Amino acid sequence: MATTSQAYLEGISVKETKALISDLCRQFYHLGWVSGTGGSITIKVHDDSIPKSQQLIVMSPSGVQKERMTEEDMYVLSSDGSVLSEPLAKPWPHKPPKCSDCGPLFLKAYEMRNAGAVIHSHGMESCLVTMINPSSKEFRITHMEMIKGIQGHGYYDELVVPIIENTAHERELTESLAEAIKAYPKTTAVLVRNHGIYIWGDSWISAKTQAECYHYLFDAAIKLHQLGLDWSTPSHGPIHSPNGVQGSHRNAEVSAKEGLNDGIESSRRYIVLDVEGVTTPISFVTDVLFPYARNSVGKHLELTYDTAETQNDIKLLCAQIVLVRSSTGMRKERSLLRIEDEVPLKMMEMSGASMGGGSERVDNVSSPCARVYCRSVSS
Numbered sequence: 142m143a144t145t146s147q148a149y150l151e152g153i154s155v156k157e158t159k160a161l162i163s164d165l166c167r168q169f170y171h172l173g174w175v176s177g178t179g180g181s182i183t184i185k186v187h188d189d190s191i192p193k194s195q196q197l198i199v200m201s202p203s204g205v206q207k208e209r210m211t212e213e214d215m216y217v218l219s220s221d222g223s224v225l226s227e228p229l230a231k232p233w234p235h236k237p238p239k240c241s242d243c244g245p246l247f248l249k250a251y252e253m254r255n256a257g258a259v260i261h262s263h264g265m266e267s268c269l270v271t272m273i274n275p276s277s278k279e280f281r282i283t284h285m286e287m288i289k290g291i292q293g294h295g296y297y298d299e300l301v302v303p304i305i306e307n308t309a310h311e312r313e314l315t316e317s318l319a320e321a322i323k324a325y326p327k328t329t330a331v332l333v334r335n336h337g338i339y340i341w342g343d344s345w346i347s348a349k350t351q352a353e354c355y356h357y358l359f360d361a362a363i364k365l366h367q368l369g370l371d372w373s374t375p376s377h378g379p380i381h382s383p384n385g386v387q388g389s390h391r392n393a394e395v396s397a398k399e400g401l402n403d404g405i406e407s408s409r410r411y412i413v414l415d416v417e418g419v420t421t422p423i424s425f426v427t428d429v430l431f432p433y434a435r436n437s438v439g440k441h442l443e444l445t446y447d448t449a450e451t452q453n454d455i456k457l458l459c460a461q462i463v464l465v466r467s468s469t470g471m472r473k474e475r476s477l478l479r480i481e482d483e484v485p486l487k488m489m490e491m492s493g494a495s496m497g498g499g500s501e502r503v504d505n506v507s508s509p510c511a512r513v514y515c516r517s518v519s520s
């Protein structure tokens with residue numbers, strides 16, 4: 142154990158670092174990163190005369206209300222993780238003080254990366270982004286301005302963040318976190334599936350800045366996925382690569398192919414004409430766009446169905462969504478027309494009369510804001 146002078150331990154730098162952590166915890170609580178007593182922060186106590194590897198460590202306690210912490214609640218550890226000073230116990234209903242469960246994981250970032258600060262966030266976006274593809278071992282994104290905020294990365298670079306599997310207890314993550322740090326020498330973060338993220342930097346400012354950029358990028362990725370766009374490619378185009386993070390769209394394509402190849406003789410088929418997205422208020426979509434589409438699309442198709450422009454539009458829509466064919470009535474059609482999304486599907490409803498001209502409306506096929514218009518075509 143490194144010897145620590147009493148002056149350093151009781152000095153102003155330790156006091157200021159404790160105050161800084163309670164201040165940051167309050168900020169991060171309001172960002173949703175450390176709510177429900179989850180998440181944690183640790184910062185090394187900077188002193189120009191002491192090598193970083195030997196500097197004291199201040200760590201937030203475990204199981205406390207993060208937005209109400211004060212400097213008296215903090216732990217001070219030596220560089221090897223021994224507790225040098227701990228908070229006093231508080232009366233009921235407070236639990237006895239306990240150092241952060243993340244301690245062993247924080248120490249790995251300190252030891253293996255010479256970090257100056259580490260943030261553990263339970264931010265919703267850092268959790269959800271690991272769940273879109275449950276078998277993915279990495280999060281990858283490129284061509285996003287905020288990638289520049291991640292140490293060692295530029296706009297055109299691909300940011301790769303390893304994902305490790307969650308465990309029942311935080312400390313059990315230590316080994317897999319260390320393996321990820323070793324396997325990804327460029328990374329400054331490790332995602333934990335269904336849980337959150339560990340982010341480190343040379344200083345608390347670097348760790349905080351990067352944490353903000355990571356959360357922004359995860360949020361962007363989730364939103365791009367909801368829009369059916371692939372965040373992992375430079376163009377951020379529609380998801381159709383089996384290598385990207387897949388979900389609804391690949392399943393829809395597979396379902397469509399299965400539907401077309403299952404040997405059912407079809408007398409009718411449905412071409413999906415449009416799916417309304419999530420970029421306008423649902424009331425505008427429901428009250429304005431759908432009535433207009435219902436009133437106009439049948440006539441429009443009848444008048445222009447054989448034109449190159451309409452055929453091209455139909456082709457583009459089919460390429461994005463799904464082509465379904467069935468001859469066994471509505472029940473079968475429902476089972477074939479599966480367009481899955483991260484939002485559970487509601488049952489579709491057919492109302493053929495409303496579209497006119499043989500076109501039909503299929504409601505509530507995809508997410509709450511998405512509906513699909515179909516035109517039935519004799520085959």
Ligand SMILES: [Zn+2]
Nearest residue numbers: 179180311337
């Ligand atoms: Zn945690």
